[in-house]
Amino acid sequence: MNRLIALPCLLLAACETTTDPAEGGFFSGVSGITSGAYDERIETAEADVAAAEARNEALAAQIRSSESELAQLKLKILQQRDATGGGDAATAARIDRVLNSNPTGSTPEARLAALQRSIADARALSADLARLSG
Numbered sequence: 002m003n004r005l006i007a008l009p010c011l012l013l014a015a016c017e018t019t020t021d022p023a024e025g026g027f028f029s030g031v032s033g034i035t036s037g038a039y040d041e042r043i044e045t046a047e048a049d050v051a052a053a054e055a056r057n058e059a060l061a062a063q064i065r066s067s068e069s070e071l072a073q074l075k076l077k078i079l080q081q082r083d084a085t086g087g088g089d090a091a092t093a094a095r096i097d098r099v100l101n102s103n104p105t106g107s108t109p110e111a112r113l114a115a116l117q118r119s120i121a122d123a124r125a126l127s128a129d130l131a132r133l134s135g
Contacts, residue, residue, distance in 0.1 A: 060109045067116035074123035081130035
């Protein structure tokens with residue numbers, strides 16, 4: 002008698018097409034467990050988390066590197082400003098703007114983009130100051 006009850010349950014579980022545990026249900030659960038779909042979903046989710054963590058670590062490293070590069074450029078601009086005497090009012094204002102910039106962003110990606118823009122501005126200013134002193 003137990004076999005007669007178990008056989009239709011197993012057949013229905015085998016026909017179950019969902020592997021989403023959030024959809025619930027006995028047959029869905031049995032199907033997910035027996036087919037290995039739950040384990041596959043867990044492995045996929047863990048791989049996604051690992052990939053996101055690696056991406057965040059790489060992004061944080063890029064931000065640190067960009068912050069360091071910007072600090073070095075600001076120091077170079079200070080030295081160039083001292084060597085040239087600051088130049089005219091427009092140049093002095095540009096120097097102050099670059100030296101006082103503090104790039105921020107609401108996300109790490111936005112912060113990195115802001116840092117890269119500040120680095121580009123600082124490089125251009127440094128090149129202009131180099132032409133003035135040379």
